[in-house]
Amino acid sequence: MRRRAGIRLPAVVVLAGIMAGMALVDITDRTPVTFGSSGAFAMPTADGPSSLTSTWFCAASANVAEGQSGLDVLVANFGDEARSGTVTWMADGADPVIRPLQVGAHDGVSLAADDAVDAGAVSAVVELDGGSVAVEHAVSVGAGSAVAPCAPSASGAWYLANGTTARDASEVLVLFNPFPGDAVVDISFSTDQGRDEPEALQGLPVPARSTTRVAAGEYVRRRDVAAATVSTRTGRVVVDRLQRFDGSEGRRGIALALAAPAPSPVWTFPAGRHQEGLAERWHVYNPGERDAVVIVEVAPEEGEIPIPVERTVSAGAQLVIDAAEASVVPAGVGHSSVVRSINGVPVVAERELSGVAPSPRRGWSSMPGSPLEAERWLLAAGDLGNVGGDRVSVFNPGPGAVRLSVRAQAGAREVTVAGLEAVELAPGSHRQFDVGDLADGPPRPLVVEADGPVVVERDLSPAADPGISTLLGIPLP
């Protein structure tokens, strides 16, 4: 009996101890599991060579006239293998037209929608049988042309920090649904006069495999700035902004931009300049529900680095910071800039260049910055015809110097652009190269490769025609 009593306590203690341990160390918080991506991507990036397919969506066309879209699709293959696939032209009210597509290794091709379809509003889906491919699209009208990257993926939300429905401007949001199911979207604006959610743009259907064009001016009239959010209730879409100016206020031409698929705490602009007649503005849009505190850091080509400009962007609001008014950098001094949210609230930022006489650059461009840094960037667009300027700007945001080279995709091979090999770039600095002058032969897709993270921008503004066209490069894996 005594022996049993001696056994009882340890046995009970052991059993109770295990159970108490389970109760005390009850781990219930588990890391959320994900499978695949959420669908949101920071900016257009190219797939690696192991990808089974590459798909790019090009939403906007210039809609020049009936039966004439003015859309060119620019496909660049920076890989070592030729790619084949299809381009599907989707015109409103017509069956999709599928055309085969071949792109040689280290080569690029340009496909004109007007060669395939007889329509004004055309969108395109480019599908290729592997990675190492990037696609841009260009729209051309008589008063100029503009280039923007196509989207490698659709998204459930798109953001535009800028846009204008001023007297001389027309802004069109191009909503492209390439999928077999219908999409339903809500569109809201944040303008210089407050927030607006037009009733007609709530629950707006975007039928399957079609494009819906929303003239922003019909809903937010005469706004100097009209930031926008396009969010889907069902389905996914691709959103471009097509901006035109009639010249009545001095601005002429056309501008094209792919909306940003996600806010980010950092947006980098490798180039920038303001001078008499050429205004440079940063547009910061906070689509979230918390106020954002942002700073604009400028790295000028010469002189001291100025103190960053700090602003608060209210939730749901947009803010414009004029480079001249803020006096962050002297006129005529080239610079790079970074818009950074210092309280962690992600925002969307664009940089606008608006040129009127007496500036030699006349036109309007507004481009989202880059939320990413990468060691390799692709500049797909080559010859747009009557090109007068083709400048590549590279910004080194890191703390150390980098060496970079620029290589033209010269058809089956890469050719280093003369004078652009192992160019050193100091930390926090940027350089601009006029590749139109440096490259041999016709313009080709370019790859900028550095031994550290950089951000690359291209300025394709023609010298003779009106309009300013700037776009970021496409980061490569």
Place this chain on the structure above:
Amino acid sequence: MDEGEPEGAVHAPPVVAVVVTHDPGPWLEECLGSIGAQDYPNLSVLVIDAASRVDPLPRIASALPDAFVRHLDTNPGYGAAANEVLRVVEGAAFYVFCHDDILLEPSSVRALVQESFRSNAGVVGPKLVSWGSPRALLQVGMSADKTGVISPLVERGELDQEQHDRVRDVFAVPGACTMVRADLFASLGGYDPAITYLGDDLDLCWRAHVAGARVVVVPAARVQHREELQTRRRVDDRRRLFARHRLRTMLVCYGPIHLVRVLPQAAVFTLIEAVYALAAGRITQSADVLSAWSWNARRFGEIRARRRQLRAVRGLRDGEIRRLQGRGSARLTSYLRGELGSGDRVRASLSEAGRDLAGSLQAGPRRVAILAVSVVVLLVAFGSRELIGGRLPNVASIVAFDRGPFSLLGEYLSGWRPAGLGSEAPSPTALALLGMAGTAFLGAMGLLQQVLVLGTLPAGLVGAWRLTRGLGSQRARGVGLLVYAVAPLPYDALSRGRWDGLLLYAAAPWILARLLAASGEEPFAGGTRQGVGRQVLVLGLVVAVVAAFVPLVVVLVPVMALALVLGSALTSGGRGTLTSLAVAGGASALALVLHLPWSLTFLPTGGGWSAMAGIGALGGADLGAGELLRLETGTVGLSPLGWAVPLAGALALLIGRDWRFRWAVRSWTVAVTCWALVWAGGRGLTGLPVPAAEVLVAPAAAALALAAALGMVAFERDLSGYGFGLRQVAALVAAGGLVLAAVPVGVAALDGDWNVPESDFTRTLAFMEEEEVAAAGPFRVLWLGHPAVLPVAGHPLADGLAWGLAPGGSPGVSDRWVNPSGPGQLVAEALVLAAEGRSERLGRLLGPLGIRYLVVADRSAPARSGVALRPPPDGLAATLAQQLDLRSIDVDPALTIYENAAWVPERAVLAPAGGADLATALAAPEPFGATVGLDLSASPPALAEAPSPTRFQGEVAAGTLFLAEAASPRWELRTGGEVAGAAPAFGWANAFAVAEPGEATVRYRTSPLRWLAVAGQALAWVLVVLAAGGWGRHRGRLHRR
């Protein structure tokens, strides 16, 4: 006519009453007196004494002086003794064969003779009523099914209100009093002399039918029957004799064609009954039914002779006789009434049982037990009332038994597993078991599903009752039963659709009982009567049956045994539990052998652990330690009162002494081990996926029930040894807690359906079976979701995400077992490609796999059913929404369904769009590179008919016939008498070149090796069943006797 003969005797045909007697009891005089008192004018009496130990002649002479008496030196059995009439009597028109324990009413013989003439009947029998209670009916004729299992036509003991008093044809009349036309009796050769007792009546009547005679029951003739046969036999061999004689009669009476049809069915029934009896621990019953076959096999010569003899007088074909037999299976009916194995005894000892019951109610401990049993039966029956007889919704792993038994058996035999994308892999043994069970249920698969799902509740409760048998306390058994019944676990399993959990609930107490018995320790030493080998066989058979549906049990049983060993270590002793561990290990090994070759899929080279244990944490992740202790795995019975269950189980730890304490510690160690496994597995600490929480918690529940029962024994035996203190208080608290523990489940029982969802996805997915959809060709459905909500066997894809394939429409029973072999992983590869953003053409990747719909489930039942939400991981919806060829269909909030615009029918003539190079794509070794750029969506379907999963036929156009099944040279195409083999397509499927359009058949040729494997497996099961049933030993004993 002699002087003194009654008037009219000369007109009445002569009747001889043949009374066969052996060691008659005091009732003999009454019996003979009643015969002598018959008002029939031309009746003689012949008493045949079959070697009674005391010569009954004086008693006969005294009771019936006119009777003739014939004494036999040996007792050859009733039939052989009765046949003496053929030797000693001449000129009789009728024989009335009588047992010596009957009492005829005065007009009985007259009524029988009159009706025999009126109906031109060859065999007539009276209404049998109980001796001394003539208002209580015993039998008014009998029916029999095709295997000779008799079933009464009236309810035994039913009050006789003349409701059955009409003359009618029956298949047999009871042998207690049977009148047979003398010429018929002679032509039939009398009773079968080999049928000593029991079954002689069926045999005679069946042969009378064969000879073309009618068998009629005459209720106007009323006979009281004492049924005293059993009291005069020293061994209770009724079940054995019935089984033998039934089979003998069948073998003699059926013609060859019907014998070929019916004999296999009888064999299946026998096997099922034997396995069931073995699982229920009735080993002798199992041996009895199996030995009937060997007994008849040894008498094959006799049977052939009797068949020849019967053929000479055959007047009716078997088809006509079959119409006289009862429809369906009397055995099944008996089973459903819960009489299997005990029916004969029940009949014999009904009154005894009544006396027992009355006695039990008067005895204190038994009163508690009976109260507990009554409460439990009421609780389960009341709580399940809406489910019994209704349709069970197909939720999670409770899937519809949508295929017939022969279809399941065909799949099992074919050697081709259609699950997933098909493969040449062994099919789960469960398909064979379900097929056989479905045959026994005469194809009533819905009923079989009900039995196999809802039947787990009573099976588990009976197991719990048996688990505590060795404790020697009726109160303790009642407590154990109550604790097991009020555990929310099985009801949660029902509501969550966890059939595997229910099966373990049913099996766990039986398994634990075998482990306890194997230990040979007090008070469970009863098992030591069996050797270790026999224990391994019996437990192995139980484990094998359970493992057919829940393979993890082969691991779980040794874990339970190991926990017993650990518990013994805590109490410094218990070497017997090492024997339990050895038995458990042996049993699991045996179960694996019995499941060969299917069990090879559990190897790492097959499906590995996930094929055995499942594909993810199926519910353990959100269970806290408290919920585990309260045995709550779902929403049924949630209440703080649930703490009473572990509280009741803890009493023995506090007050138990000696073996009560030792076994309490061991029980708790088993429970804690199981809880810890659920707890750790659900939190990813085990490094391996764990099955549904119920599977692991069920053994814990059984162990807790045992601990609670031990607490009751300790209360009875040990508490008085302590001075008044906390222990007494604890005992009172435990007793009160036990009552309170029943409250939550009792409240949950009010709904009558244990919160089982009212609806399932069958209606939601019904559109897939519409004619318009089906006409587009056969297709597959890809299910995606959390492992806990998938209604198909899943493969892991990511943490909390699994996929599974099902044929078009709602998943069925054969989709429940994962097929780890074959090219099924292509599905996962395609999904990963899409998830990584390496393709936006998931539809084209999945299209050639025959996948038309992708169904993403975030619940196990439609949203309105209120089942818990288990959404798939973030990103899945975005990945699918990103695909260019998937179109979303709105059906139910619980499901997101995508239709694949690029799907290709499973059997189609390939038609690539745009004139793409099909030949190069077909020959490509890597499937996705070949198909991602190929639009095959316009390919027309072919071979529309599918008589089986391995045979397709119908029209086919000229071109490349594509078969979306795993590539195998055993697929062949037959067109116009020509046979063509399959060529690989896309690196995984099959293609056939069809030159001319027309009718064609594609079929899979089963390998001879598969037949060998099936034969080997069947032989292994039969041997193990026989060995576990102690057949050899039993036969030896009979031989010696």
